[in-house]
Amino acid sequence: MLIINGTVHTMEGLTIPGGYVDIRGDKIAGTGPMEECPKSWEGEVFDAQGGHIQPGFVDAHCHLGMFGDSTGIEGDDGNEATDPCTPHLRAVDAVNPMDRGFQEAREAGVTTVLTGPGSANPISGQFAALKTNGRWVDAMVLKAPAAMKLALGENPKLTYHERHEAPTTRMATAAIIRENLAKAAEYREKLERAAQDEEEDKPDYDAKLEALLPVIRGELPVHIHAHRADDMATGIRICKEFGLKYVLVHGTEGHLIPDLLAQEGAGVITGPCLTDRSKPELMHQSLETPAILQRFGVKVAICTDHPETPIQYLPLCAAMAIRGGMDPESALACVTIRAAELAGVADRVGSLAPGKDADVTVTSAHPLNWLSRMRLVVMDGKVVHGRL
Template sequence: MLIINGVLHTMDGPVIECGFVHVEGDKITAVGPMSALPGGIDGPVVDAAGRHVYPGLVDAHCHLGLFGNAVGFESDDGNESTDPCTPHLRAIDAVNALDRCFEDARAGGVTCVLTGPGSANPIAGQFAALKTDGRWVDQMIVSAPVSMKFALGENPKTVYNDRKETPVTRMATAAIIRENLAKALEYMDKQNKADEDPDTDMPDFDAKLEALVPVLKGELPVHCHAHRADDIATAVRIAKEFGLHLVVVHGTEAYLISDLLAQEDIPVITGPCLTDRCKPELAGQSQENPVLLSRAGVKVAICTDHPETPIQYLPVCAAMAVRAGMDEEEALAAITINPAVIAGIADRVGSLTPGKDADIVLSTGHPLDWKSKVEQVYIGGVQVV
């Protein structure tokens, strides 16, 4: 397939005002201005004259497929709120690939999402990076697990206070995380000693601790739900104590400590922004949050937290950042290449780059113009819209 004459937002270089994208199979093979189009290319041609062409959008944090659309409890599989520590839970075991919101995602140009368990538990479980087209979740996986979900602040407090169980304070929430990380360190140490000494027995298998081992090795990032600045500080504190690879999720008050986060080189996934201040820890909500973070040098992604904000409104969330002062291409990066980099999947998605998956969107105008309409969407070179 050859897409020609489009305004290309490559996300790995400047905008190409009139360019082409060549696709072979499920990969992008060439991108450039029309003046550099090589001859002799075979295959169907898509004339994108007057259209904008950009990589499929990436939502860095949502719960797509885990909270069923218009179903209620029967399809509410995002929180195992019977145990505050559940690192062994896997998103892929709960995702309903046939939930209609996957169709909504594709219609909005969202071709890849990080989805997983919610924020009821201090340690909630394993997120997965999925393409948004498919009937069988195993065939949609880009990376699984892609991160481990932690949560601080109001959500665990509220859930377990209602149950009259621990944790009901921020101290207890942090203590549960520390306790289980310490147990996993001890478990890992016993495994290492058994590997080195044939006379030493392996520790009894523990699914929870086994799931935390790659977190402690730095192989699996921690995506930590934290809204208030003090909760963000706690996340950073724990990450330093255990050498974790930390990403802050939501970060509602992150702009208040943007310089500190920049010094620590900690990315922030901001959002959702299209919500009200529905609970106390959202009191400091500001549309300028991603703008101020980016200006401070923090790598920023923007998310919907679907279903908090419906997945198809991801570009609207980025457009809100533009209205607050962010450059258009920078805001587009926050829903394409930045989340891909933060998630460790930028070798597959996030930009129109030769060798990457042919996840491509064509729209009638700039992707962040609310009047633009998504006309065509390709995932792995196959048209899905």
């Protein structure tokens, strides 16, 4: 497939005012100005007619398919609020790819999502990176697990306060996370000793600790739900104690401590911004947060937290960051290449680089212009929305 005559946002540091995208099979083969476009072409051609061509959008944090659209408790599978430590829970075992949100994601050009459990538990479970096209979740998986979800602050407190069980304080939330990470480290040591010495007994199988092994080995990052500045500090403190890779999610008060987050090298997935200040943790919510964080050198992405903000409004959330002071190309990066980097899938998606998955969208105007229309969505080289 050849997509021609559009402004090409490669998201690799290059925007081509009048260019083309060359797709071979399910991969990007190349991009360039129209004067370099292949002269003899026998495949499908789509004329962007002066519109914009860019990678599919990436939502680096949502719960798509976990909380059923219009189904109530029957499709509510995002929070196992019966045990504060559930690292062995996997998003792929709950996602319903038939949920209408997947179609709405595709139609809006959102081609990749990180989806997983909610924030009821201090250790909530495993997120998965999925493509949004398909009927069988196993075939949609880009990476699973993609992250281990931790949650700090208000949500675990409220969940277990109602049950009169721990954690009902921030101290207990942090203690539960520490306790289980320490148990996982001990479990790893016992496994290693048993592997080296046949006289050593292997520990009894523990599904929770097995799930935490890649976390403490530094193989699987933790994504930390944290709105308040003090919760972000606690999350970073714990990760430094155990040598964990991490990304902060939401970061609502990040604009109050941007220099400190930059100093720590923290990445932040901000959002959702298209909501009211529905709880105390959101009292300092600001559209300026992504711009301020970027100004201080923090790597930033923007998410919907679907269903908090419906997935199809991811481009609008990025446009709101422009209203908050971010330049348009940086805002676009927050829902393409930066989101892919923080999600750990930038080797496959997020930019129009040769060899990456052919996930491409074509819009009538700049993709973050709310009056722009989505004309074509291509995933893995196949048209999933629009017509050639």
